[in-house]
Amino acid sequence: MLTVYGMKLSGNCYKVQLALEQLGLPYRWVEVNSAAGETRTAEYLRMNPNGKVPLLEVTEGQYLAESNAILCYLADGSALLPSNRWQRAQLMQWLFFEQYSHEPYIAVARFIANWLPSDHPRQAELPRLRERGRQALAVMEQQLSLQAFIAGADYSIGDIALFAYTHVATDGGFDMSVYPNIQRWLSRVRAQPGFGELGN
Amino acid sequence: MLTVYGMKLSGNCYKVQLALEQLGLPYRWVEVNSAAGETRTAEYLRMNPNGKVPLLEVTEGQYLAESNAILCYLADGSALLPSNRWQRAQLMQWLFFEQYSHEPYIAVARFIANWLPSDHPRQAELPRLRERGRQALAVMEQQLSLQAFIAGADYSIGDIALFAYTHVATDGGFDMSVYPNIQRWLSRVRAQPGFGELGN
Numbered sequence: 001m002l003t004v005y006g007m008k009l010s011g012n013c014y015k016v017q018l019a020l021e022q023l024g025l026p027y028r029w030v031e032v033n034s035a036a037g038e039t040r041t042a043e044y045l046r047m048n049p050n051g052k053v054p055l056l057e058v059t060e061g062q063y064l065a066e067s068n069a070i071l072c073y074l075a076d077g078s079a080l081l082p083s084n085r086w087q088r089a090q091l092m093q094w095l096f097f098e099q100y101s102h103e104p105y106i107a108v109a110r111f112i113a114n115w116l117p118s119d120h121p122r123q124a125e126l127p128r129l130r131e132r133g134r135q136a137l138a139v140m141e142q143q144l145s146l147q148a149f150i151a152g153a154d155y156s157i158g159d160i161a162l163f164a165y166t167h168v169a170t171d172g173g174f175d176m177s178v179y180p181n182i183q184r185w186l187s188r189v190r191a192q193p194g195f196g197e198l199g200n
Numbered sequence: 201m202l203t204v205y206g207m208k209l210s211g212n213c214y215k216v217q218l219a220l221e222q223l224g225l226p227y228r229w230v231e232v233n234s235a236a237g238e239t240r241t242a243e244y245l246r247m248n249p250n251g252k253v254p255l256l257e258v259t260e261g262q263y264l265a266e267s268n269a270i271l272c273y274l275a276d277g278s279a280l281l282p283s284n285r286w287q288r289a290q291l292m293q294w295l296f297f298e299q300y301s302h303e304p305y306i307a308v309a310r311f312i313a314n315w316l317p318s319d320h321p322r323q324a325e326l327p328r329l330r331e332r333g334r335q336a337l338a339v340m341e342q343q344l345s346l347q348a349f350i351a352g353a354d355y356s357i358g359d360i361a362l363f364a365y366t367h368v369a370t371d372g373g374f375d376m377s378v379y380p381n382i383q384r385w386l387s388r389v390r391a392q393p394g395f396g397e398l399g400n
């Protein structure tokens with residue numbers, strides 16, 4: 001059975017959970033508290049030398065790291081990952097956009113605003129993180145004015161990846177009322193089969 | 201013909217150039233000066249709303265952004281992108297590692313150290329960027345002690361992606377002499393067919 005080493009509060013881990021639920025794959029969840037140093041122990045670093053969650057154990061001793069790589073692996077051969085070359089290319093574009101231009105601002109702003117003390121020096125990063133985060137949301141808003149889902153007409157792991165931190169962006173101080181197309185898209189994602197109670 | 205909108209000094213753009221050369225694909229290069237604001241003009245934002253290079257124009261009006269998504273698209277069906285599901289999963293892991301845990305530290309340290317004035321306030325970011333960059337290099341060093349190329353026994357676009365900024369990491373103030381496996385890997389990458397004079 002697939003095993004996920006993850007932290008429930010992490011959006012990157014939530015992506016993996018959502019994909020597993022939507023694909024109907026059985027899995028075992030091992031909660032790892034990254035904040036308490038549990039991803040930096042010798043035992044954990046043997047599984048993932050980069051010391052991060054989520055981590056997927058595919059079979060005993062075979063590990064896969066990086067949330068979006070895990071999504072690609074799980075969705076391989078399913079409707080969540082297009083078989084058409086150009087559609088797949090566009091999906092990959094949005095997966096890399098998420099990790100490079102979206103998550104480092106929106107997820108990090110959420111972390112600082114919600115989990116660090118109000119007098120922590122990293123609070124000073126918030127204005128820049130929010131500015132960059134708004135740029136990412138503006139790019140999504142434009143894309144979602146043109147099509148129903150982020151990488152085209154069909155729902156894909158690109159939507160799962162971007163839903164993870166977009167649906168909780170208000171926690172990071174982002175005013176989501178100015179993105180009507182993103183709001184409609186969030187509803188469309190929540191209406192997908194297998195969505196269940198996750199992320200509501 | 202494929203058109204690349206890129207900036208020669210950018211490692212992310214260099215990846216695309218190296219893949220095109222190694223795959224023997226003809227292409228046209230359009231130099232775009234990101235530092236002079238050329239990726240933020242209305243005309244450029246119509247091509248790439250995220251305002252970044254590189255950008256691949258596949259056919260007239262069909263654009264693909266994100267360097268590693270471009271690598272996946274170009275290498276699709278070639279030996280540079282494995283057809284085996286597990287091998288492909290591991291490759292994807294390293295592509296996301298590159299954009300999330302490597303490039304934001306090693307490329308940005310290089311940029312600050314080489315292109316910003318010595319009294320620029322961003323110079324203060326260098327110690328943290330170097331610490332995180334060394335963590336990424338240590339992860340690569342360990343991986344390359346186990347196998348010849350980053351995602352397995354065979355050369356792939358994972359090597360192209362990680363070569364781009366690793367081979368110029370000394371520019372960012374990284375002491376590469378402490379990574380013997382990375383050094384041997386850099387030589388193996390340079391020995392690949394089609395490498396030519398690029399990046400030497």
